[in-house]
Every structure is written in structure tokens, then in C-alpha cells.
Amino acid sequence: MGPRWKGKDAKAKALADPMSSIVLQLQSSLVQSDAQGFLCGCNVLLEAGPKQTDLLLRACFGEPIKKLNDQELFQYMKSKKTTFPDSYKAYSHLRLKNWVVMYDSNYCADFVAYRHHPSLVHSEFVVILLSEGDSESNDRLRVWSDVRGTKRLCKVIKKALLVLSVDKNGHDATSPSCLEGYTVTEHTISRWSPNNAMRITRKMIGNQVVVLCH
Amino acid sequence: MGPRWKGKDAKAKALADPMSSIVLQLQSSLVQSDAQGFLCGCNVLLEAGPKQTDLLLRACFGEPIKKLNDQELFQYMKSKKTTFPDSYKAYSHLRLKNWVVMYDSNYCADFVAYRHHPSLVHSEFVVILLSEGDSESNDRLRVWSDVRGTKRLCKVIKKALLVLSVDKNGHDATSPSCLEGYTVTEHTISRWSPNNAMRITRKMIGNQVVVLCH
Structure with missing residues (x-):
């Protein structure tokens, strides 16, 4: 053959x-350009000029990647994580108020x-996100024992519990601009103290937490 | 709190x-440097100068990645694929002879x-790799029915079957330099034809396939 x-x-x-x-x-x-790649799993991402790209393609090494616009x-x-729009909206909401926000890996939040x-x-x-239409997140903090358990955990770790509800207000999640129509509501859950017969809620205004007494 | x-x-x-x-x-x-990142799964790899790196770290966005040397x-x-040293040796062996080598996704090779x-x-x-010490690859083409089945497939798809055995010659796979001590032996398996009573084997010399008649 x-x-x-x-x-x-x-x-x-x-x-x-x-x-x-x-x-x-x-x-x-490659020697001339002192080529250095980014390791991504088992792939290498390499920035190459037009001439080097042509040589790479003719030698059948790798394939070019396309530049994505905001929409793509x-x-x-979204294809990686269906809840990305809500999650990103909530993340940005806190970042815009100058909170430093990290993904949680310790507290199931x-x-x-x-x-x-x-x-x-x-x-x-500790921030828990409740998204409209997301069945998993809608089942969170639904029963009193969950709220109490989470609150108890927060007390032990000396953090407050912040629940963010993302409301889509009828907007789709088809493009980044849709997120502008979303609203985020903040709820902090505190213990009702029968001693002073006050219900205490707290509201975040900018980087400040304001305690409201009813 | x-x-x-x-x-x-x-x-x-x-x-x-x-x-x-x-x-x-x-x-x-970021605006000034017209920053563009590489998308890697759900992460973004960004090339940043010292000043931008400092700002990213102070704002708590991402973390710097370390430059790896050959050994690392x-x-x-190896941590991603235990058979990497043998696989890379076989790949290089063919590439050094100017064959264009692609991972196979069609023929179980x-x-x-x-x-x-x-x-x-x-x-x-169609290239099948037999590595010393790799239990999965050592079970391949072990019984006659496997050899015949693979050969039959190759005939249908009009390709020759090339079996590469990688021999470690007692070298470990602890560093890239160990691979220099490995040897790769090529075997092409052809059908013995009783008509001309010749056994035909083929040998790759550089980018040429030489047919040897016994």
C-alpha cells in the first residue's frame, strides 16, 4: 500500500x-521568537504571529483558536455552567460594591x-445565591432546619449569612446585556432576640453594613 | 459581626x-494594555507585566502561574497520563522521520x-504502541484473533498497520533525558501469501517504506 x-x-x-x-x-x-506557551490541561496555548501560524499549520501542529466576542x-x-448568568450577576453585584468575592469551597455556599x-x-x-428557575438553588434554605443549620454554622465560623436573590425580571439570558435587567436583592438573616424584642436585619450599602432595627 | x-x-x-x-x-x-486572555476551561490565562500583576494580586483576581522547566x-x-514518556517517544520517533502524526480517534489505535x-x-x-510495563498496551495484539481483526480493519480502510514497541532499556522515566536511552522498534504486519510463497515485510527508513521480500 x-x-x-x-x-x-x-x-x-x-x-x-x-x-x-x-x-x-x-x-x-520558534527559537527566534523564544516561544513560550500556556499549559492548559494537556494542551499548549501559543501566541504566534502570522508567519509562525502558517508554519505551524503546514507542519500540522495544533490548530488556531478564534477570538471570542462578549456574546460568544x-x-x-453558559455551556460550561447553566447558572453562569445568575452567578456572574451576583458576583459583579458584590464586586461593584468593592467586596472581594471568592468562590467558596468550605461552607457549601x-x-x-x-x-x-x-x-x-x-x-x-458566607454568600448563598438563590436564582429564579434554578431548581437546585430553589431547594436551598427552603425549610426551617436548613436555615437554622446554616445560621448556626455561620455563628461558629464568625461570619454573617448573606442570601442574594437574583430576579431576571422577565429577561432572557441570551446575551451579556440581558444581565443589566436583572436585579439582586440582599437578605441577611439574623436571630430574633426576645430580650430586646427587636428584629434586626442588616443591609449592605456600598462596602458598609447597616443594621436596621424594627 | x-x-x-x-x-x-x-x-x-x-x-x-x-x-x-x-x-x-x-x-x-487593563484598558491601556488592551488585555486579551486565553480561555482555558473556565479559567482565563492572561499575560501581565509586573505592574498589572501587582494590581491583579492586590485586587484578588486570579493567581500567578509559575514557568515550568523541561523536568517539571x-x-x-506524566501526572496527566502515566504512559506519556512512551507515547511521546513513539510520537517523536515518527515526527523525526518527518511523518505527520495525529492522535487516532477512529481506529482504536x-x-x-x-x-x-x-x-x-x-x-x-495506523500506529499501535506496545510499551514495556504498560499492562493495557501489553494486552493488545496478544491473541491471533486481535491481530487478524486489526489487520482486516486496516485492509478495509486501506492503511498499513505499524506496531511500535518502545523498549526502556532499563532507563527510568524520571526526566526527559531518560527518553534518549529508549529504543523504538517498528513492525509492520502483512499477510503471508501462499501464491508467491513470499513473506513481505516492510521497513520504514526515513520517510520511505521499503518492501523486503524473504
């Missing part, structure tokens, strides 16, 4: 442009929020 | 360097090898 060329000119084209010469040119181009990036993130850099201050809020 | 600062100077430090001002500086730095890259790839760019020529070899 010999080579099976694709089309009648393919063999002549291949002979005129041998792979050995393409690879040599590519090697010298939004769709990509969504985020933890810091008043400043985590090297200077402990996180102040 | 108020903020719990870490250490006695933390609050003063935070007040002297408010998060709002850090974020503003970062935003302007080798260990990383390891690679397919092309004489030139796949846009010009169909792949010529």
Missing part, C-alpha cells in the same frame, strides 16, 4: 514543499465576601 | 489602600501517520 494522494496535484505540491523543510523553518522560527464568551460560559484583601481580613459573609 | 482584621496593622493598611482605588487602577491598566513539564505530563499534510494525502499507517 503506497500513499493515497488527495487530488491530482497533491503529490507535486508535497514534493515541492517537503515536510522536512517545513519543520526546519518552524524550529528556527457569554454563550461559552456560593461565595465568601471579604471587606478587603484576604491577607488583611477574614471573610465577613 | 464586624470585620475581623488579621493582625494589628491590617485595618490601617486597608484604609490607606482602599479596594475601590485598586480596582480603578486595575481597570485602567515532563512530570506534569494510538496514532495515524501521514506522509505529508492531511489536506494532501490520506493517512498511510
Whole structure:
């Protein structure tokens, strides 16, 4: 079995442009540009100029990646995580108020929020996100025992519980601009104290927490 | 519950360097550098100069990644795929002979090898890798029915079967330099034809396949 060329000119084209010469040119181009890639799983992401890209393609190393616009990036993130729009809206909501927001991996919550850099201050809020239409998040804090358990945990770890409800207000999640129509409501849940017969709720205004006494 | 600062100077430090001002500086730095990142799963890899890196860290966005040397890259790839050293040795062996080698996703083999760019020529070899000590690969082509089945498939798809055995020659796989001590042996398996009473084997010398008649 010999080579099976694709089309009648393919063999002549291949002979005129041998792979050995393409690879040599590519090697010298990579050395010249002092090429350094980003490791991404088992792939390497390499920034290459037009000439190097051409050599890479002719030598059959890798494939070019397309630049995504905001809309495509939004769709990509949604495909990775269906709740991305709500999660991003809630994240931005806190970031815009200058809270430092990190994904939570300790308290079965969504985020933890810091008043400043985590090297200077402990996180102040455990943030739970309730999204409209998301069945998993809608089942959270639904029964009293869950609320009490979460609140109890927060007391032990000396953090406040912040529940963010994201309301889509009838907007779809088809593009990043839809998020502008979403609203985020903050609820902090505190213990009702029969001693002073006051219900205490707290509201975040900017980077401040205001205690409201009813 | 108020903020719990870490250490006695933390609050003063935070007040002297408010998060709002850090974020503003970062935003302007990102706009100025026309920052573009590589999307890697749900992460973004961003090339940043020292000043921008400092701002990203102070605003608590992401974390710096370390430059890996050859040895670290080798260990990383081994951690992703235990058979990486053998697989890479076999891949390099064919690439050094100017074959274009692609991972195989169609024929339950390891690679397919092309004489030139796949846009010009169909792949010529289905490559199966037998590695010393790799229990899965050692079970391949062990019984006659497997060899016959694979050979039959290759006939249908008009490709030759190339079996590469990687021999470690007692070398470990602890560093990329160990691979220099490995040897790769090529076997192509062909049908014995009683008509001409010749056993035909083929040998790859450089980018050429030489047919040897016994």
C-alpha cells in the first residue's frame, strides 16, 4: 500500500514543499521568537504571529483558536455552567460594591465576601445565591432546619449569612446585556432576640453594613 | 459581626489602600494594555507585566502561574497520563522521520501517520504502541484473533498497520533525558501469501517504506 494522494496535484505540491523543510523553518522560527506557551490541561496555548501560524499549520501542529466576542464568551460560559448568568450577576453585584468575592469551597455556599484583601481580613459573609428557575438553588434554605443549620454554622465560623436573590425580571439570558435587567436583592438573616424584642436585619450599602432595627 | 482584621496593622493598611482605588487602577491598566486572555476551561490565562500583576494580586483576581522547566513539564505530563514518556517517544520517533502524526480517534489505535499534510494525502499507517510495563498496551495484539481483526480493519480502510514497541532499556522515566536511552522498534504486519510463497515485510527508513521480500 503506497500513499493515497488527495487530488491530482497533491503529490507535486508535497514534493515541492517537503515536510522536512517545513519543520526546519518552524524550529528556527520558534527559537527566534523564544516561544513560550500556556499549559492548559494537556494542551499548549501559543501566541504566534502570522508567519509562525502558517508554519505551524503546514507542519500540522495544533490548530488556531478564534477570538471570542462578549456574546460568544457569554454563550461559552453558559455551556460550561447553566447558572453562569445568575452567578456572574451576583458576583459583579458584590464586586461593584468593592467586596472581594471568592468562590467558596468550605461552607457549601456560593461565595465568601471579604471587606478587603484576604491577607488583611477574614471573610465577613458566607454568600448563598438563590436564582429564579434554578431548581437546585430553589431547594436551598427552603425549610426551617436548613436555615437554622446554616445560621448556626455561620455563628461558629464568625461570619454573617448573606442570601442574594437574583430576579431576571422577565429577561432572557441570551446575551451579556440581558444581565443589566436583572436585579439582586440582599437578605441577611439574623436571630430574633426576645430580650430586646427587636428584629434586626442588616443591609449592605456600598462596602458598609447597616443594621436596621424594627 | 464586624470585620475581623488579621493582625494589628491590617485595618490601617486597608484604609490607606482602599479596594475601590485598586480596582480603578486595575481597570485602567487593563484598558491601556488592551488585555486579551486565553480561555482555558473556565479559567482565563492572561499575560501581565509586573505592574498589572501587582494590581491583579492586590485586587484578588486570579493567581500567578509559575514557568515550568523541561523536568517539571515532563512530570506534569506524566501526572496527566502515566504512559506519556512512551507515547511521546513513539510520537517523536515518527515526527523525526518527518511523518505527520495525529492522535487516532477512529481506529482504536494510538496514532495515524501521514506522509505529508492531511489536506494532501490520506493517512498511510495506523500506529499501535506496545510499551514495556504498560499492562493495557501489553494486552493488545496478544491473541491471533486481535491481530487478524486489526489487520482486516486496516485492509478495509486501506492503511498499513505499524506496531511500535518502545523498549526502556532499563532507563527510568524520571526526566526527559531518560527518553534518549529508549529504543523504538517498528513492525509492520502483512499477510503471508501462499501464491508467491513470499513473506513481505516492510521497513520504514526515513520517510520511505521499503518492501523486503524473504
